[in-house]
Amino acid sequence: VMTHRYDKLHADVRSNAMMTKTCYMEYDPMNSRGVLPRIYARCIGPVIGNTVILQDTNLNQIQVVVERDKLGIYFTHGWSRLRDFYKISAGAWVVLTFVNPFLFHIKLINITGVPITCPLTNTPYKLMLEEGFQTGTWDAPIPFFVMPKVYSHRLEKTLTAADVTSGNL
Template sequence: GAIILPRMFADDFGDDITRVVSLVDLGNNRFQCLAEKINQNVYLTRGWGAIQDFYDIRFGAWIMLLYKGAGEFGIVLQDRFHRPIQPRQFFPPMQFIIDMCRIPDYFVDNLPESIELLSYAHNRSFFTLAHDKSLTLSDVTEGYLYVPYDNFGEHVFDEDITFIKLVDDCGCAWACDVTYHATNPRHFRVAGQWSRLVAARRLLVDETIKIGSQANGLSNTIYLMFTK
């Protein structure tokens, strides 16, 4: 997902917009979004999809943005019938931090003025090594993701690895601890912010996710795609 901000806002405050902006809802949940400036318009791209998913927006909605300065907005959402959408409550509030790997800290010239093309999507190369995982009860409720060693983990993780970054299909990054277990069957357990990701994305038992890595293997960044 991506949006273009009203041109009036871009004319008045476009120069104040930084490369990364923060949108904060009434529950203090914070969503980072990558900003792009194209032909004097301001777009919010990578990370915007996290708001759509978090609020389960499927058939359109209204969003009010209150610019606070320094690249931060307060947000209030209404459904398409202008009924308030209450934010989900978490303690501590959710923090959706976008993955900035290979993203320059300056605005890029000559980008297309297309919402579809500006919307974040994983590169196919991120799933050169891939595993389709059906979530179990322990994956969803016990705070860790079970990743098999055979035919996937052995090609992706070093046995001594202790930390990875999960990047979801909205472009948000989740810091996770990893431990290798030599018990039969051998596997890796991914903990840390995995439980927060489960809660934020409302993941359910028997839901299938795709876990991917680039071809070089032994990576500290793993990519996720969700079926819903």
């Protein structure tokens, strides 16, 4: 039984609904640009702009330029910052998850398969590009998209003796 009705989606979002959202991408610390896998690039290429933000699980953000040519799509300016920020020496895999035309969530795994720990600070890092470096090789319009707001909250409760003995929180 199919519970998702693709044909009932609004025309503005229908093309993105079945799009591949996640891919694994090689990170070579000796290369100043990252190459998106071709199949993934064909899926997301028409909807991403000249720059995107890579955001990790601790909300740290790195902005990179997106460049295109006949052979593929590349992350260029800003891409090499991953090496120092995440202390990648021998190489890694970047798991990219498309969120919207301006934002990808990322997870990093070193070449031995161990997840790379993301820096955690009270205020997440925002490594943005300088003015003048924010231009890519593509100036076509991208679909209208409102950046989602990210909220987080924490519920703290002082436990009573009854809470502890009952085992229910």
